Amino acid sequence: MGLCIGFDANRVFVNQALPKLSQPYGLWDSWLENSTAPGRGIFLKFEDFPERWAGYAQNIYFRAVYFLYPQWVLVSGPSATINKGQDLLKNNSLPSDRWLLDQGVDSVMSIVMDPKHDVPVIREVRWLGK
Numbered sequence: 355m356g357l358c359i360g361f362d363a364n365r366v367f368v369n370q371a372l373p374k375l376s377q378p379y380g381l382w383d384s385w386l387e388n389s390t391a392p393g394r395g396i397f398l399k400f401e402d403f404p405e406r407w408a409g410y411a412q413n414i415y416f417r418a419v420y421f422l423y424p425q426w427v428l429v430s431g432p433s434a435t436i437n438k439g440q441d442l443l444k445n446n447s448l449p450s451d452r453w454l455l456d457q458g459v460d461s462v463m464s465i466v467m468d469p470k471h472d473v474p475v476i477r478e479v480r481w482l483g484k
Contacts, residue, residue: 382414383421386463389479395426395459400446401466401477408439410474414465415442426458451482 390396398418400411415436418427429436431453434445448462464477 382417385476386418386422389461389463389476390422390425391460393425393458394461395428395457396422397428397448397454397459397462398446399448399462399464400429400443401464403443403446403465403467403474405440405443407467407472407474408443410439410467411442411446411465412439414474415439428454428457428459455482 386396396418398415403411415427415429429442430445430447431449434441436442436445454460454462460482462480462482464480465474466477467473468475
């Protein structure tokens, strides 16, 4: 009996909350998909991103890597190791357009923090070679 009540509480309260928690990821997935050419990669540039919000950068980057696979998602040059948001922000320098195109990257998404709402937003998407 206790297991049935516990399972039902889980279904009613936890499972219904999950779609709300994952909704921002769905938005980022669609923005990323619309910002990449088929079969080509993207560079994510976190502009003036405060280090205290490195977790946002980390979540966006790793979500993009997962969602866009096997397309490239770059945030630095090849010599940097990215394991967490702080690594990403420290090494997030934009290479030349020629280097990016040579790596199969056709677009650069610039992401900033909205100071009013403390959430990351897309400032612009720049298409390379156009």
